Amino acid sequence: MGTYSVVETGPKSAEYAMDRLPSSKQGPAKEPTSPIQQVIKELQKLGGIAVPVAAMNLVVYVRAMVSVLCLGRLGGLQLAGGALSIGFTNITGYSVLFGLASGMDPICGQAFGAQNWALIGLCLQRTILILLTASIPISLLWLNLQRILLWLGQDASITAVASTYCLFSMPDLLVNCFSQPLRVYMRSQGITAPMMWCSAFAVLLHIPLNILLVFVLKLGVPGVAIAASWTNLNMVLFLLAYLRYSEVYKKTWGGWSRAAFKEWWPLWSLALPSCFAICLEWWWYEILTLLAGYLPNPKEAVGSTAILIQTTSLMYTIPLALSASVSTRVGNELGAGRPDRARVAAMVALGVAAVAAVGHLGWATGLRNVWGRLFTHEERVLALTASVMPLVGLCELGNCPQTTGCGVLRGSARPAAAARINLGSFYLVGTPVAVVLAFHLKLGFAGLWFGLLAAQAACAVSVLYVVFTTDWHLEASKARQLSDGNPSVELPGNYAPPRDVHVEAQSDEESASLLPLKPTLAYVEGKSNHNDMWHPGSG
Structure with missing residues (x-):
């Protein structure tokens, strides 16, 4: 007995149908073939999502x-x-x-x-x-x-x-x-x-x-x-x-x-590690504020920390948008069975993140003596802020790529990897470095931010290693395998195919090349606005 699949008869149907066919049945490829063309095309798609976000x-x-x-x-x-x-x-x-x-x-x-x-x-x-x-x-x-x-x-x-x-x-x-x-x-x-x-x-x-x-x-x-x-x-x-x-x-x-x-469990299995990955990083900034309160100059240190966290929140808008956008792009391409395009999406997003990181470094260094005056006129706080702003810029060299890379991991249904990396980077690397430098080696306020720099560097190296060693064809096959081999959930009782869509009967052989109409949560099992104040994350 055959199965049923949704076939769109609108203007996009030909493109989708060609994508789903085996390569031997496809006509001439209309997608850009040269690397430069692929990058330009992906930049357009990524920008269409990232700029508004x-x-x-x-x-x-x-x-x-x-x-x-x-x-x-x-x-x-x-x-x-x-x-x-x-x-x-x-x-x-x-x-x-x-x-x-x-x-x-x-x-x-x-x-x-x-x-x-x-x-x-x-x-x-x-x-x-x-x-x-x-x-x-x-x-x-x-x-x-x-x-x-x-x-x-x-x-x-x-x-x-x-x-x-x-x-x-x-x-x-x-x-x-x-x-x-x-x-x-x-x-x-x-x-x-x-x-x-x-x-x-x-x-x-x-x-x-x-x-x-x-x-x-x-x-x-x-x-x-x-x-x-x-x-x-x-x-x-x-x-x-x-x-x-x-x-x-x-x-x-x-x-x-x-x-x-x-x-709920298939969704929980992705939501919980995503939550841990994001919270572990957000919470570290609150720990940073608490540690600043134990320095010999707590009033100035806490005040400067508040300014610097607001600064990182502002800069975070770009990598956060890149993270959300590449998560969407990678997820879309893997779901459509196009692993090579998913890889291109990830690499292009990381390239944009690297450019943004250099821009943030230049901005933080160039404005270090004037930026703090937007928040306070207290000279001691201003001096402390100016002395650490270049460090904040250096942190962005790690933050932009790692935040974007975490988006790649989310889009490919691997948030648990991001959670493990954040735990190790911020709490097993960043916290000890911050405490030792600030309190034991007497570097004071700057020592805390060197701790953040160490955490971001460790996080960036780890995330990039995972992304660069990804087997994209394996990730795509996981998605397809799970969608074909697990029980489907029931559709809503009043669900009807959208306009320009009709349901066609297919033989078992034909249906093997197409996703079934009934969706399955197991198919996908494989991260700036919550309240955005006072921490670098937003949404």
Whole structure:
């Protein structure tokens, strides 16, 4: 008895059909054949995803800065309490949700390349449910922030402000359970320009929202937190409005399905290591801030650390966009059974990352004496910041390639490798180097950043080794093998093929060269906006 497959009859059907046929049945190749042509073509595809994503990351960074500026206007106590709360929520909440949502990358990216449309929508539903489940213990932790900070010996007045900010940020936790999966869902399909415009419009409204809530209605710290949550909610509503009225969702969304409530483990198996890989790096920057507080000049060291972390957050927008984009590109090509193109996508992205790294080094070195004045006029803090800025630039020589390389690993469904590398690089290399240089060899503040440099160097070397030794044909065959050899999940009851698509009966022999209609999560089993303030990660 034959099987059924979805065949698209629209303008893209010929291209997809030729890609799926064995090489002996294909006609003359229309794709660029020379290496230069392939690189140029890939740069166009990568740029089409990366440029809007980078712009979106930059816009969300501006939103974060507006919130920080409003806290500063309220006073030093409010700024300190807000910063403490932001650090706590990043560590315990936003990094976790962002990391778990990154588990969608290989599933949606490869499913899109393989034209498993229904699987993309099903993965979105499962991820939302997983994030909602994860938000329950996170919210309980946030509710007890004041007790936790007092137990850790924090100042009572600062803790009270931090607790207030955290309490009014709880709606944002719920919003992130939808915003993070939506971004991956759209990016995996190459729908990035609308995300950029929706984010820009939401951030434009963020400024008057802060003025209204914080200064006109005099809500103070709660007003800043409410404005941030409201802005994220606006982003989600704008994205949903775009999806609804553009009707681009119809290919992949068949409505909520009971299938979304079962077979979570294949997604969990990718989401958990993705979460660990991202959190291990984010958390290290918070550890860096804590270590700065133990130096002989803690006030200046912590103040300079805050400036430098904001600086790395700004520079991180580019490698983060490259990471997200190459994850999509590699996933699309592997899912479509094109391992050579997946390899080209990875190499081109790493080349762009190297250029960006050199640019960041030049920028950090050239502006070292003026950049800090945007944040403070305290001369000691400025001197400390200027002395370390070149080190921050050197860190980017490792950060840009390793962040991009981690995107390659996510796109090829290998987030566990990235998690192991981050654990070893940041905690077995970076932390000991930072502690020894800063405290035992008396290098002080610079010693901490030499620790980061060592961590980034170790991470970059390890990630690049894994990427360069990848057997791309094996990775593609893994994806195909898993999709053909595992039980399928049921489609939503009201799922119907999209317009310009019809279902054709095929013999068993014919169907062997095509992916089955029924998608399987096992088929894909094989990482800058959560709240972006005060750490280098964003999204």
